[in-house]
Each structure stands twice: as C-alpha cells, then as structure tokens.
Amino acid sequence: MGVEQKLGNMGIVTTKLEELVNWSRTNAMWPMLFGLACCAIEMMAAQAAHYDMSRFGMELMRASPRQSDLMIVAGRVSRKMAPVLRRLYDQMPEPKWVLAMGDCASCGGVFNNYAILQGVDEVVPVDVFVAGCPPRPEALIHGVVTLYEKVRGERFKDLAVK
Amino acid sequence: MDKKLEKIVQTLQERFGVTTDEFRDEVHVFVKADHLVEALILLRDKYDFELLSAMTASDYWPRTSPRFHVIYQLTSLAKNLSVQLRVPVPVGGDQPRVPSATRAYEVANWRERELMDMFGIEFEGHPDPRRLLLPEDQEGHPLRKDFPLGYEEPQFTFNYEEIDLRKPYAKE
Numbered sequence: 001m002g003v004e005q006k007l008g009n010m011g012i013v014t015t016k017l018e019e020l021v022n023w024s025r026t027n028a029m030w031p032m033l034f035g036l037a038c039c040a041i042e043m044m045a046a047q048a049a050h051y052d053m054s055r056f057g058m059e060l061m062r063a064s065p066r067q068s069d070l071m072i073v074a075g076r077v078s079r080k081m082a083p084v085l086r087r088l089y090d091q092m093p094e095p096k097w098v099l100a101m102g103d104c105a106s107c108g109g110v111f112n113n114y115a116i117l118q119g120v121d122e123v124v125p126v127d128v129f130v131a132g133c134p135p136r137p138e139a140l141i142h143g144v145v146t147l148y149e150k151v152r153g154e155r156f157k158d159l160a161v162k
Numbered sequence: 163m164d165k166k167l168e169k170i171v172q173t174l175q176e177r178f179g180v181t182t183d184e185f186r187d188e189v190h191v192f193v194k195a196d197h198l199v200e201a202l203i204l205l206r207d208k209y210d211f212e213l214l215s216a217m218t219a220s221d222y223w224p225r226t227s228p229r230f231h232v233i234y235q236l237t238s239l240a241k242n243l244s245v246q247l248r249v250p251v252p253v254g255g256d257q258p259r260v261p262s263a264t265r266a267y268e269v270a271n272w273r274e275r276e277l278m279d280m281f282g283i284e285f286e287g288h289p290d291p292r293r294l295l296l297p298e299d300q301e302g303h304p305l306r307k308d309f310p311l312g313y314e315e316p317q318f319t320f321n322y323e324e325i326d327l328r329k330p331y332a333k334e
Contacts, residue, residue, distance in 0.1 A: 080297045086332075112312045114304045123332050 018156055025069070025095070026148040027057035032068035032092070034085075037075025039102040039134040046137035056144055065091040070147070071124070072140075076104035077117040089124045095159065097127045097151070099143055102134050109133060163189055167243055170209050174201060190246045195260050198249055202234065202266035211236040211245065214263070217273040219281045223307035227252035230283060232260050251283065262287040280305040 035043055046053050047061065062068040065088045077085055089098065100120050103109035106129040108118035120126060127150060130143035163171070167189060174180045178197040183190040193201050205211040216235035223229060228250030237244045251258045262285040263270040274285040275294035282303035285291065293300075302309055317325045 079300070080295075107317075108314070112314065112316065114300070114302075114309070114313055116313070118314050121332055122330050125332055 019152075021156075022152045022154060026151050028059070029057055029069045029097075029144075029148075029151075030060060030062050030067060031058055031070040031072045031099075032065055032088070033061045033063050034071055034088070035074045036077060036081070037102075037104065039074035039105070042134045042137055042140060043072060043074045043101065046140045051137040051141065053141060053144070056141065056148070058144070065089070066093060068092055069096055070144075071096070071098045072101050073098065073105040073120050073124075073126075074101040074134075076109065076111055077120055077123075078115050079117055082117050082123050085120065086123045097147060098124050099128045099130065099147060100126045101130045101140060101143070102132055104133075106131065163187075164243060166241060167245060170205070170243075170245070174204075177201075177204070188244075188246060190248050192248050192250060195249050195251065198247070199261050199263060199265050201247065202236075202263055205236055205245070205247075206266055209238065210240040211238045211243070213237040213239060214267040214269050214273075215244070217263070217270055217277070219277050219283060219305075221281065221305065221307045230258055230281060232277070232283065234263065258283045260285055262289075264289060279303070282306065 035041075045051060047058070065071075069092070071089060071092065073085070089096070098120070100106045104111060104116065105120050106126075108116055110133075112118070117123065128143045128147045130139055132139050135143070163184060171180075171182055171189065171191060174191060174193075175182070178193060178201055180194075180197075180201075181192045183192070213236065214234060215237040216233075218233050218235075220231045220233060221229065222231070230251040232249040232251060234247040234249075235244065236247065249260055251260055258281075260283055262274060264274070264285075265287070271288070271290065272294060274288055275290070275292065277283050278285065278288075278291060279293055279296045279300075280303055296304070315321070315325060
C-alpha cells in the first residue's frame with residue numbers, strides 16, 4: 001500500500017492522526033545502547049549489515065537516553081546496576097518502551113542468586129520479552145516487530161496522563 | 163618441597179612456630195593471626211616475595227574453630243618461588259577478625275575490602291574499610307557457606323500464580 005496509490009493525482013492523503021503518529025513512531029524508533037552481556041553481541045549482529053535492523057526504522061543506536069525511544073535491555077542486570085537502569089529509563093522522553101532481550105533480562109535466566117535481578121520487570125515496566133540464550137538476531141527482530149504491533153494499537157486516550 | 167623453600171619454611175617454623183602442609187607441590191604455611199604481618203614483612207624483605215599474587219578466603223562451615231582460612235599467595239619473581247600463607251580464623255558466634263596486611267603489601271587494600279563484602283571478615287587496621295563490590299543495601303555475606311544459594315523460588319506451571327502474587331513488579 002504505497003503512498004502513491006492513496007495519493008491519486010490530487011496530492012492529498014487521508015488518514016487518521018492516530019495512525020499517522022503510530023506509523024511515524026514505528027518507523028523511526030531509536031533504541032538505546034544497553035548491552036550488558038553476551039546478548040549485546042547478538043544485538044550488534046542484528047544491527048549490522050547481514051540482518052540490518054534499519055529495515056525496520058532502527059537507523060541507529062543512541063548512546064544517550066534523551067534521544068532514544070526504546071530500551072533494549074540485552075543481558076543480565078546485576079543488583080548494583082538496577083538503580084542505574086531505572087535512572088536511564090527515567091531520563092528517556094515519553095513515549096518510551098522497554099524490550100527485555102534474552103532469558104537473563106526476562107527472568108534471571110540461569111543466575112538465580114543474590115547478585116542478579118530476577119527479571120528487569122522488577123525495576124522498569126517491560127513491553128516485550130524475547131526468549132533465548134542469547135536470542136538470535138531474527139528473534140530480536142521478531143520481538144521488535146511484535147512491539148510495533150503493540151505501538152500501532154495504541155490509542156491517544158490510553159496514553160493521556162491519568 | 164623446593165630446597166630453597168625448605169630453608170624459608172624452616173626459618174618461619176623457628177620464629178613463629180608455624181605448621182606446614184603440602185599438596186601437589188604447593189606449600190601451605192599455617193600462621194597465627196598475631197604473627198601474620200610480621201611473617202609477611204619477613205618474607206617480603208628477606209626472601210624476596212615481592213608479590214602478593216592472590217588473596218582470598220575459604221569457608222569451612224559448619225566447622226567453627228577454625229571456620230575460615232584467610233589465604234595469602236606469595237610469589238617471588240626473583241627466585242621463582244611461591245608459597246601460600248594461611249591464617250585460620252575461628253568464629254565463636256561473633257565477628258571474625260584478622261590484622262590487615264596493608265602494612266606489608268599495599269595491594270591487599272582492595273582484596274581485603276572484597277573479603278569484607280563477601281565473607282564478613284573484619285581486617286583490623288585497614289585504612290579504608292568501605293564496601294567494594296556489593297550494593298550498599300546488601301545484607302549478609304554471599305560467599306559464606308550458610309548464605310542461601312538461590313535467590314528466588316523458580317516459577318513453574320503448578321506454582322506460577324502463587325509466586326506471581328509476591329513478585330516485585332515495577333510500577334510505571
């Protein structure tokens with residue numbers, strides 16, 4: 001459904017504002033670099049030429065939380081890192097999403113001990129969990145596409161401040 | 163035992179009354195806590211053990227006397243020798259104490275801080291006794307044998323809901 005089909009020769013396109021906003025959000029969602037362990041390697045591979053996440057609008061990873069929309073938590077989060085993670089999340093501008101990549105970020109994985117957070121949902125609200133140890137780049141991309149589906153379904157009235 | 167090492171161990175025996183043990187060519191010298199710093203300084207200055215290559219502890223719980231061994235691995239680069247000093251630390255319900263080795267080896271500073279975190283051993287005369295690795299609000303000492311092994315109960319289908327109720331989820 002290319003734009004040119006809707007355009008006709010009138011130079012006008014009609015759509016809902018909600019759809020337009022969600023379309024633009026999903027096509028330019030910049031993730032924050034948050035590589036913590038081996039999952040980060042797969043995240044890099046997903047970004048690199050072979051898998052090329054830019055196809056889905058993720059042109060570049062941002063090193064600053066203030067420029068990013070999506071936090072990909074790639075790897076295990078230690079209890080000492082947890083306040084840092086929460087702080088970076090708080091610094092991201094709305095609207096923002098979190099993707100927990102891999103088993104460790106989702107539920108602690110094999111590290112059931114004092115040092116590791118048993119899932120990042122203890123400190124930040126997570127939108128999508130991606131299983132795998134580590135997940136392949138395809139799995140990560142699938143997680144991102146799942147997130148896009150969620151974003152496309154978002155309505156303004158639900159996002160309004162309660 | 164290496165011939166060069168034999169003499170050194172003999173001197174230690176005469177001066178501090180140490181006991182020795184040998185395991186796979188590794189020499190363990192058991193020193194009393196009171197003589198530790200003196201023995202370290204003697205080994206460093208007289209026998210060229212200029213490197214404290216490792217320092218760690220080991221927990222023999224439920225044995226209480228001694229419960230811990232604080233282990234100092236010394237290396238002499240000049241003579242190509244290594245020796246292990248062990249300080250048995252008995253614990254009778256209260257805080258285990260060892261004199262700080264920072265007077266002999268500066269590098270012991272951070273290693274002792276790590277042992278304070280992980281084993282709860284107090285080092286008397288340590289110049290900077292702060293936490294090194296663990297978060298400020300951590301309770302207990304994780305490398306002690308009586309520290310609980312798992313952090314939370316694994317969630318399966320049969321107990322999913324029960325555990326889900328008490329899981330600390332983050333608020334938006």
